[in-house]
Amino acid sequence: MSTAKDAIRTLLNPRTYLQALKLANFAGYSYADQLARLHRGAGVRIAPNVSFRNAERIWVGDGSHLGENCVIWAGNSTGRIVFGPKCLLGPHVTLTASNYGIEQGTPVMDQPKIERDIVLGADVWLGANAVVVAGVTIGDGAIVGAGAVVTRDVPANAIVGGVPARVLGHRPSALVKAAS
Template identity: 45%
Template structure:
């Protein structure tokens, strides 16, 4: 026979106990800290044009080296990580980055005789032209330039330059055709 369901008072007390659990409260503090260093502070340092729309859970690193043109749209969970010392990310006017796009302007070294995290990073600028559409879950690596008006298909990994007006997709992304 099934146990009787607890009454509303017992359920309410359990809910209060869960909310007041120190682990839950600490997690809230951690989330606020993360939002501060991954969104709020770098966002203040970025150079943004007019009418830029940024999802509240977008993530940035080294915002002083990120430039967004007019009417740029950044979807949910977009990550723009400029280099720690010099590499910049520039996004042209009217460009849209879909959810979960990741753009990095730095790569770790690959020498076999050193731990990867101990190697100096190679920093190279990323330039995304005007009027581009970057699909969901695209990764754009350091040193890439996307020409004006290009479209990058969802899930692509862009490791090389893409000319203006091109439609590219795949892993690694390859030009499929030019826009009509």
């Protein structure tokens, strides 16, 4: 249990203030600076702790919502991320349009990056902790379950889940629900 003495020690420790400056710097380059470069449609809502990279190559469609602690990283030179209208991202979703090579003999960090676009259609919902990798297109109305890792394209209105993600079913149409 923390005591008053511990609290005073923390307040007097210069490392506390150095850490606060580091966090402010991170917020500046991963959020505030990036928002100015981001292409946003009308009515877009973005949690204040979303992390962006290369936002000049990110387009967020009208009415979309990006949840807490999402990581949205476009490629350094070509890989784009495009959201259709009304996309919904739960917390801790990661999209990255860039990946490293994996050849033996060269450290992964020294290999050239492979960049490919990520495209989300209209009305796509990505559940908490979902991951979407470079080169994936997710069709209109698709739902990606929590914790899924999407490594290949997802058809329209499909419900996918798992690692790697696979089709588990499809969203019912309004006509099917009305007939029930």
